[in-house]
Amino acid sequence: MLQIDAVEAVYQNAIAALHGVSLNVRAGEFHALLGANGAGKSTTLKAVSNLLPAQRGKVTAGSIVFDGHNVGRTSPAALVRLGLVTVLEGRHCFRSLTVEENLLTGGLGRSSSRTELAKDLERVYAIFPHLRDKRRALAGLTSGGEQQMTAIGRALMSRPRLLVLDEPSMGLAPLIVQDIFRQLKRLNREEGLSILVAEQNSTVALQYADRATVLDTGVAVLAGTTAELRQRSDIQSFYFGESVATLQAAA
Template identity: 75%
Template sequence: MSSPENPILSVSSVEAVYNGAIAALHGVDLSVGKGEIVALLGSNGAGKTTLLRAVSNLLPAERGAITAGRITFDGEDVSRASPSQLVRSGLVQVLEGRHCFRSLTVEENLFTGALGRSSSRTGVKADLDRVYSLFPRLAEKRRTRSGLTSGGEQQMTAIGRGLMSRPKLFVLDEPSMGLAPLIVDEIFSALKRLNRDEGLS
């Protein structure tokens, strides 16, 4: 695959370890163009999740670290940026495993994605309506605690919460894992629509 001219994300010769000793990534290179959809394929243990965590600087939470290489996002070196700085700049990740706040309602979960934004209430409400238009079943369950919703609805909630942060680059780890084919189609159709209509990478 040829590298895009002005990538929104560039990973250059990145290496990473866990616990200071277990090598997980060896000289990885990756470019994602603006408005491009890229999928990482590989067997279990190949390093896909580790690479995504490196991009979002979430490795320290797993006792991991980037030991070499460079990661740039939107033209800026973000190798040492904090996860919260990355989210504010538009790099948002939805983790594997449908991490919802189970005791909060679907709508409360979605609102947490807008925390730290400088948007007005009107802007946040518009983004909430956007999520509900992408995932109508969330609108129906907006007052239901997330822990009482299905696995597919929890995944939609996690994706919707990420969208509330207004990403430029949306990183999803195993978004279809353990879900029924109809739910997977619904989620991927929504993501394709965002890419087509808004240029979301």
């Protein structure tokens, strides 16, 4: 479904961020992109969503193809209509809108009927029941966990085929993180939703994902099934600063 091939990226024509990163996400797969802060995870996801130009960045080499479409030649809005929907880092919500109004904005680009929107809204409330209780509350006044659920729910209203999430666990309590990842895994398993998630929290990502790719300073240093990676003692060492050369030698 998604193929990233030897991608290099820079910011402001000077700051190199990615160095030949390659990975693929198969249809129906839950794929985790792991790495410490500054490893290049967010840059990779912005490249996948063609959002780098908005931050004075660009892909300078390699290719990204989503379901046969060249991402670099497809606008972010067109990618959403094709089924590639991104939840950015930071729990972005329209703070002055209610939770339900935020959710409804996710269906605006699909030209959905009122009946279809109502059906999709009920689906989101079934996934995140707490949002139903908060549906009339201003999103800016809800908790961090509720805002993250709102952001994910809004993305689901767009009926994604590939859901891309950037650090969904950031700043949230462990129980909330587990709940969010359980729901994501359920959508993946029961509805076949493909998921690509960037996470610094390797423990939760390796618990729920099928496969994972590890980045360090813009380089893909490890990849494999999560069952394989969970057995590697050097994964945890990596997060405490083990060098790329040591990891690659161990691989």
